[in-house]
Amino acid sequence: MAAPLICPSILASDFARLGEEVKALERAGADWVHVDVMDGHFVPNLTMGPAIVKAIRPHTTLPFDVHLMVAPVDPWLEAYREAGADVLSVHPESGPHLHRTLGAIRKLGAKAGLVLNPATPVAVVEEVVDLLDLVLIMSVNPGFGGQGFIDSSLRKIERVRGVLDRAGSQAVLQVDGGVTAANAGACVAAGATALVAGTSVFKGGADAYAANIAALKAA
Template sequence: MTGEIVIAPSILAADFARLGQEVAAIDTAGADWIHCDVMDGHFVPNISFGADVIKAIRPTTKKIFDVHLMIAPVDPYLEAFAKAGADVITVHAEAGPHLDRSLQAIRALGKKAGVSLCPATPESAIAYVLDRIDLVLVMTVNPGFGGQSFLESQLEKIERIKAMIGDRPIRLEVDGGITRDNAAAVAAAGADTLVAGSAVFRGNSAADYAANIQAIRTAAETGRVPKGQDNAVQPMRLGEGGRTR
């Protein structure tokens, strides 16, 4: 089996008028991580929120803040997001000319480092940085908007990246159109960390969110790779002071 399945609800789909309460609700509902999609209206065609919002909601939960930076340039803002409370900082391979330098900067800030790939970007883009990352994020929609349909063409990419990772302790995350209907296929391809927005924030209570999270988790578990074919990656945990370990 792969490492434990992690469900990371994307707060992009939350009610922004009551964002703090929404984060607390998905915490109670069983979210493993809190996924924060940061968009700049330049790298992607939408604007979401910045470091100040993450700082404001950080006290509402002790869960890992999985911050996905869809911004360019990204390097000038890494420190701000680290200070705001990010535990994992993921940058896009397409967002700057010096991916290796960006990853070094994230780790120098004491944070876990991730790389995200857009649908048209081949997995070869991360071949020379695998030993600098803690997470690979495969986009299964074109980034910029929530509520898009899952691109099945990315399943083969997920499989190839899983093979590239080998026995490295790297999480393989998937973001875009994840639902209870495709979670099994995504997990079967090798993903162990699933981001879901609209599929989680259906309903209007923690109980609704809990049912949605559990449905996705159960579906993903059915697709997991049989025991003996994994690299046993375990979930990132928070230690003292909110640091990951």
């Protein structure tokens, strides 16, 4: 079984040192940089706009995996792509026409991701599977870092894995929320190929990032 991609969420980083933080993640062996964008409307928190993403883009060659927790989402796609997003992931609840939104992302030259909240049905994946480069399973309710992993997410990972495999899809299956070295192995065993981690990567400061990432890969 291949080691999962590790995608540290900079929501848990030192915002006063974002450029240095993404450089440190690259040195430590991270695969992608996960950027959580929240608008204070779709979720009860407010984070970073495209100007911040653009400012940190020159500091690393790692792909930027931008998770858009905003509504409506369509007006923001181009701005985040221009800022340096390689992957743009959206929630089906964040706009009226998911198929059109995913197509727009691909037209911009980015990879298209679909995000499933804990209560979002897996059937949504089946309807747009041919447009997906990534499916993100939220193992917490979106909005804040540091939440505990919802155990029933493992069954959801298994179900989505089945949908992707039956469709012959090569989409990345990512998990986000409360991911630690203690549950990373179960996520991968259920079918995940990428893990988003915040607190479990950034704890201990930059000197600990490499060991924290290695622990997630080895779990």
